[in-house]
Amino acid sequence: xxxxxxxxxxxxxxxxxxxxxxxNYTVSPFSNLRWYKQDTGRGPVSLTIMTxxxxxxxxxxxxxxxxxxxxxxxxxxxxxxxxxxxxxxxVVTPYGNNRLAFGKGNQVVVxx
Amino acid sequence: xxxxxxTPKFQVLKTGQSMTLQCAQDMNHNSMYWYRQDPGMGLxxxxxxxxxxxxxxxxxxxxxxxxxxxxREFSLRLESAAPSQTSVYFCATASLPQETQYFGPGTxxxxx
Numbered sequence: 547x548x549x550x551x552x553x554x555x556x557x558x559x560x561x562x563x564x565x566x567x568x569x570n571y572t573v574s575p576f577s578n579l580r581w582y583k584q585d586t587g588r589g590p591v592s593l594t595i596m597t598x599x600x601x602x603x604x605x606x607x608x609x610x611x612x613x614x615x616x617x618x619x620x621x622x623x624x625x626x627x628x629x630x631x632x633x634x635x636x637v638v639t640p641y642g643n644n645r646l647a648f649g650k651g652n653q654v655v656v657x658x
Numbered sequence: 659x660x661x662x663x664x665t666p667k668f669q670v671l672k673t674g675q676s677m678t679l680q681c682a683q684d685m686n687h688n689s690m691y692w693y694r695q696d697p698g699m700g701l702x703x704x705x706x707x708x709x710x711x712x713x714x715x716x717x718x719x720x721x722x723x724x725x726x727x728x729x730r731e732f733s734l735r736l737e738s739a740a741p742s743q744t745s746v747y748f749c750a751t752a753s754l755p756q757e758t759q760y761f762g763p764g765t766x767x768x769x770x
């Protein structure tokens with residue numbers, strides 16, 4: 547069973563609108579949770595990182611939240627732009643373990 | 659700084675052929691990783707090297723070997739390629755195992 551589940555698998559949004567991506571995980575205990583952005587044909591790039599004690603972290607128009615009690619995280623994109631079209635991957639680092647747990651990604655398409 | 663570089667960018671192999679994927683980093687990072695990414699699946703760890711001189715198996719090591727040549731370089735070898743190894747391969751590096759991983763641009767491999 548995948549330890550990191552993301553939803554929705556894909557979504558299409560209009561330019562300028564907001565959207566929220568969800569990540570549910572079972573990894574426990576964990577050191578941190580990251581959101582990566584992967585543009586088509588490129589490697590993933592880190593957007594945000596939160597330790598287990600943090601609730602929110604922002605990076606420009608991207609805001610990530612973390613609820614360690616319910617083991618849920620979300621990534622909110624504000625005022626979407628065409629360049630936000632990408633896959634967003636939720637990654638959890640197990641405590642004391644080098645092997646990251648990757649979600650399958652949320653595929654976002656922003657249309658004009 | 660180039661960051662993380664991978665060669666080649668694309669490769670087509672016939673079943674049974676061998677090849678080596680190269681990864682180099684100029685970030686002075688200790689840890690290096692090889693992943694594969696297949697459609698509909700998350701990134702899966704093949705092998706990693708927590709520090710120079712050490713290598714360990716990841717989630718899907720069968721059919722692969724690795725060499726941590728020095729601190730900068732980490733190569734992945736397919737001794738006898740199979741169609742199931744058709745994938746996009748990403749190299750990643752981190753200063754320490756628990757830190758943010760930085761990914762290369764990927765190598766797209768097709769095995770016929």
